[in-house]
Amino acid sequence: MNSFLKFLFIGMLSLFSVKSAGQVVDEYTLKAVWIGKFTHFIDWPPEMHDTLNTFTIATVYSNPFNTKLYDIYKGSTILGRPVNIVHLNELNDSSFAHILYIPPLKRGVVKEIVEFSKEKGVLLIGDTQGYAETGVHVNFFLSEDRLRFEINETAIRESDFFVSYRLLNIAEIVNPIAKE
Numbered sequence: 001m002n003s004f005l006k007f008l009f010i011g012m013l014s015l016f017s018v019k020s021a022g023q024v025v026d027e028y029t030l031k032a033v034w035i036g037k038f039t040h041f042i043d044w045p046p047e048m049h050d051t052l053n054t055f056t057i058a059t060v061y062s063n064p065f066n067t068k069l070y071d072i073y074k075g076s077t078i079l080g081r082p083v084n085i086v087h088l089n090e091l092n093d094s095s096f097a098h099i100l101y102i103p104p105l106k107r108g109v110v111k112e113i114v115e116f117s118k119e120k121g122v123l124l125i126g127d128t129q130g131y132a133e134t135g136v137h138v139n140f141f142l143s144e145d146r147l148r149f150e151i152n153e154t155a156i157r158e159s160d161f162f163v164s165y166r167l168l169n170i171a172e173i174v175n176p177i178a179k180e
Helices: 002-013 027-038 065-073 091-096 107-117 153-158 165-170
Strands: 055-060 081-088 099-102 123-126 138-143 146-152 172-174
Touching: 027 065, 027 123, 027 138, 027 146, 055 065, 055 091, 065 081, 081 091, 091 107, 099 107, 107 123, 146 153
Parallel strands: 055 081, 055 099, 099 123, 123 138, 146 172
Antiparallel strands: 138 146
């Protein structure tokens, strides 16, 4: 219950305007914190990453988010493992990551990342309009100056992740799975 209260608190933080004059938390900080909180509500495919000693969050290509992730997670643990933040110059290196953050890129490159990551147990997180429709699992977006996120339910299911209904209930769902 304690982690649910923390998640609820973070959710309430995201209701505050990201661009307000007296802003206490910047957009990158909110995104970084959300990424850590997502891990409490998402189960990775059981056979993926069992032998890894660290929980790795990777960023791809050049972007400033890597520094924010490092600042927030240095010395921390996620799912009982020390957090490792890495910056990748080559997509081939991403197969050891638990999470891959994708900065704004051309659609063709994003589709390539989605295809490469299938069946590798890498949770794809982005923050660019249209990413969820492209197959990225979780995508941040701003709505009325508030940080929100969407989940591509079909992409999640096809990658064998399990997402808690608690997270699904507060997300905008893209490509929902038909209810039987």
